[in-house]
Amino acid sequence: MIVVMDTRERLIESTRELLWERGYVGTSPKAIQQRSGAGQGSMYHHFDGKPALALAAIGRSAGALKAAAEVEFARPGTVVERVTGYLRRERDAVKGCPVGRLTQDPDVMADPRLRRPVQDVFAWLTDRLAGLLAEGRANGELDIGLDPAATAAALVAVVQGGYVLARSAGSPGIYAQAIDGALGLLAGHVRYPPHPDPGAQHPDDPHQ
Template sequence: MYSGGMSMNTSERLIEATRELLWERGYVGTSPKAVQQAAGAGQGSMYHHFAGKPDLALAAIRRTAEEMGAVAEAVLGGEGTAYSRIEAYLLRERDVLRGCPVGRLTMDPEVVAEPALRAPIDEVIGRLRIRLAEVVQQGLDRGELSGSLDADETAATVLATVQGGYVLARATGSRAPFDSAVRGLLALLAPRDAD
């Protein structure tokens, strides 16, 4: 099969189609037939590249987790104060009403029950929490953030605000609860001007 040129090769199309379907439908709702149709690939082609649905799902979940980690690091590893980097992370462009593609996977019973599928999710969430805690600790060390903050607890709060904000937005069909949660957390983290 020809896979050169500017177009995505079959393996990439299958992974991307699976990522989208997992986000929209979850693991059970992501049938091999739906993946093949979305990717414009035949059954033989799918099984040439992947051993089966679990193998393809794992490749898709790994890609989604890697992308989430890279996007977060691009913001958190940037210039500026700890507060400005956390603010940039919280305010970055998101498709709030679709929910977090990684967060959605944590609510999928089949994904959570399968250690191999859950592992990339656990890893990226763990790395993100550690990275957020590092940024908070930098802010504490530099006197940019309130000395009463605990870096690990604050990192957990940032993650919980984002993930909970997605849930509230999806439940109401409006991004307003997400935006409100982010503004509330930023107000709590905002450096206090010395009197």
């Protein structure tokens, strides 16, 4: 099925792509018009100018990041399975995170309006992960020594840092390696399930 976007949607999607590829300065009104196929009159009919269009595009990218993460967080399964699904979901690691890359753009970070959706979505992501980890600690899946807030911040940092490493190396392999390392550290906090025989002990169970 072919989906035909109206002019406003083409402008937003084109700006999203250009911000991801070129940053704010490189995303000129002319480049947006060329990418979207919209004329100057159409662009300024829908948006007051480049900052307003960029704000809509950044908000769209932040919303897409949140929606994709929530798909994994809301799946059935254990906390660790859901966190693993989020960390391992398919990404273009070499291209980088469309929202995370904006944190390196001084023009975006200097404008409170443009910075806000970036800040808000990463705060949401960290809080959502912390809530899941706290749930796992409360239900006995994760050991009591795990700090949900600190671990959530570390996982978000691994994902964003993994993008940086993948881009610098020109290969997604190092991103996958970073995720493997993070999950290995998380696995160290996973408690063994209850044994059928309450008196039995797993030889490597630190909680016995």
